[in-house]
Amino acid sequence: MFNQSISSRALRLLVVDDDPDTRTLLTFLFELDGAEIITAASAEEALKIMSFFKPDILISDIYLPHEDGYSLLLKVKNLEAKRGRKIPAIAVTASDLDEDHKRALLVGYDVCRCKPIDLDELSFLVSRLARLEQYA
Template sequence: MDTKPISFKGLRLLVVDDNLDTTKLLSVLFELDGAEVITATSASEALKINSCFQPDVLICDICLPDEDGYSLLRKIKRIDIEQGRITRVIALSAYVMDENRQYAYLAGYQKYLHKPINLDELAKAVNDLAQLQQYA
């Protein structure tokens, strides 16, 4: 991350991706900037973590082994409604066509980034959503 728009100190991130290299990379990079990061490699694992960790921002791969990121997002949104909170969400996907991006936005993702991940773009997206989270 060449430019660090803000310190991520105190920000709680949940990174969901079945690629362990991706989760490790993102965890280390955001932790170096002060975030608290927990990772999951499946939707079911992410749901368990989400219930007790309550992230400010969820970074989620769309293609997961047990269910897709859209299904996971629907479940997290139901939990958010029950708990009266808002989780900001970023989709990561290897699908780069416009209709994939549109579908993600319609599903409720606030940001859609394609793989391979541009770390500066991801940092900016997290920063943008973290600032929204402060006013939620």
């Protein structure tokens, strides 16, 4: 249903998740499609990475240690605005509470999905956001 590859464009992705298995899985998935991917286990680590890596898309867990994904996205959006860029972002969370999903969208995530993540759908969403960003 969502079978659409992102390989038509070499994307740069930043994945932020405190679960090492999730980081490994998403790295494997997107590298197969030709994306350049860097992962971080925390918001602090992600912000350090943003100083030298300019991702096309951010994929972040909401519940991270020490600083949540809401705060991370606000900082990333501020940093990207200073660079004259806008970064599409996908929130992922184990929470199925409507409040968490609504808050994610309110702070600026383009999409919010529950874990476990449907990998075909996630690949489709990344592809769709990348295409929209090309025309922005």
